[in-house]
Amino acid sequence: MAGAWIAGPPTPRLGDDPAGTEIRPLASPFSLGMVTVNPTPFLDLVAMATLETAVASPSGAEAVGSHSLGLPDFSSASYKDAYSRINAIVIEGEQEAHDNYISIGTLIPEQAEELSRLARMELKHMRGFTACANNLGVTADMPFAKEFFSPLHQNFQTALAEGKVVTCLLIQAILIEAFAISAYHIYIPVADPFARKITEGVVKDEYTHLNYGQEWLKANLATAREELEQANRQNLPLVRKMLQQVAADASVLQMEQEDLMADFLSSYQEALVEVGFTNREIAKMAAAALVG
Ligand SMILES: [Fe+2]
Ligand SMILES: [Fe+2]
Secondary structure, three states, X not given: OOOOOOOOOOOOOHHHOOOOOOOOOOOOOOOHHHHHHOOOOHHHHHHHHHHHHHHHOOHHHXXXXXXXXXXXXXXXXXXXXXXXXXXXXXXXXXXXXXXXXXXXXXXXXXXXXHHHHHHHHHHHHHHHHHHHHHHHOOOOOHHHHHHHHHHHHHHHHHHHHXXXXXXXXXXXXXXXXXXXXXXXXXXXXHOOHHHHHHHHHHHHHHHHHHHHHHHHHHHOHHHHHHHHHHHHHHHHHHHHHHHHHOHHHHHHOOOOHHHHHHXXXXXXXXXXXXXXXXXXXXXXXXXXXXXX
């Protein structure tokens, strides 16, 4: 699909599309054409897209204004309602991350001990975010979160069954970690004080996980490149869809879609640079999100 994934009009509330089948085309001019014909480095493309969106959308200025008014009302019914889904996604994401690192350890037995160390960190994160919900008196909507993660979960399980370690690492250690890092970065400034402290600790850990994935892929790039590009083509569109699905609820928490997407793309790009891809190659890989 050719719709842009950098910002645009409000997306449906997460609960509106429980099957997760709907992607609404967005209005941003960040087109595939710009990516494929323009040699501008990728971050510039992101900046351009974000700038164009900000100029085109008067809500950009309003969003800044509402931030300046202060933090959200953490006790309001609307905040708690949105938090029940966002928090569930985070808890499910940490559980998935735990399970995925244990699974990857079965594919790289010599790394199993290190991977189980990463997995234990994810369980600690999960407990921390569960405490955040308890602190606000919110019950996480776990069935919703399982549905939210199911396409990526399925792709990981298929790759695992086929012994595709490169695909598993791309899904977990690059895409899911970059997704988590972007969400936590954008959440920290608008979080309640209890959750802020926990999230600040978690995001440092997630960088070490992203680093693990990028170092392994870097060391194995010669043999991993083709599978990596194919896995990216299959899974990056799912992450774009997840970022769009989460937008309306995230906005209630004062986490704006443009910021989430720009931060995700930034971490994703930095990781792929470290793995050994050129800016041009990364722009092409990112374009998979626009056509997938
Ligand atoms: Fe984590
Ligand atoms: Fe992690």
